[in-house]
Amino acid sequence: MQQQTLTYSDRGSLGHILRMFSLSLLVSFVGTLLGAVFVPPALVPAFIVAELVMLVAAFVLRMRGRHIGYGFLYSFTAISGVALYPVIMHYGGVLGANIVSGAFFATTVIFGSLAWYAYRSKSSFSFLGGFLFAGTIGLILMSVIAIFVPMGPAVNLVWSTLGILIFSGWVLYDVAQYRDGVEPEEVPLAALNMYLNFINLFLYILRFLAAIAGWNRD
Template structure:
């Protein structure tokens, strides 16, 4: 997704973080809806909707237009619904306490990286090409994983690479947004940070599950 900021810098970084926090809350509510309302047979439709919305956001940005808050919160709500079966699957493997611990670990890592990127004032733009290529690689691995089962060692390495890449995205995005963004760019900035956080969380869960699988073998 295009991650360049244009326009008047009237949206503060604090506003971006507030919007991101609200996005997480909406996602959590979506997870509850997925748990209590949405039948399992409907989950694939939500996954398709999530992918279509993400592609639409990319196309909208490429055309020089902007996504709105309604789009952002609709996407994070749908994302929450699709996260429910994933979290439940990891909960069955690791236990609810470990999954909760992984979430708090993600929050701590995210917070530490965001604080460093914001306070250090370092330029992390040099990471952009590497992170984009790495993300494409992770997507390809996910597609391959649908058809080929990976062993514990490959899953462990895959999860470590995912953690490094999305940790890098946190540094990159916070550095891009720390001085403020255009008001119309706040939803996109919050969406990027939301995706960084959620993917970091999922790869931490995969990492823990891979360690458990490796030890069992």
């Protein structure tokens, strides 16, 4: 009975959340490979729309006190992987495959270092919450504006720097909130948050490097 209690408790621990997050990254990688092989470019926007709809659905469920499941988590990360393929290819063409791989490695190191610091720290980083939320809304607005207004290297450099700082802050904040564990039914949402932090940090690092490359070309 004691062993069963410990096993059930571990299902909501930070270690379990990070394992589910790691599996989410693997599912996303598989989605990227499937997107590269089987999904025509014309269908990618449909996956992006599905990704956005699922994010809104997760937010609404959370606001209503309900929980997403593991099926939702892995479906979302698979769809996200498909949607990421053309983005990765774009940056691969701009920066080269080696730089993109290096950016992924840098993201892993930064993410891991921040997670370790947040876990070891006694701070809850709750003071970051309002700033991070407002900053994320600002990044979303910038993304919408960028659809209609071309952004030069200087603007992209500032934009990407802010994105890196904001999602680095989210890593600190979320790990601190999950440090003492969560209820088992909240694990999928916690893993989804960690996944979004990692992927957005990776994308803003790529944007930062592309902005520097564009600046040097100018």
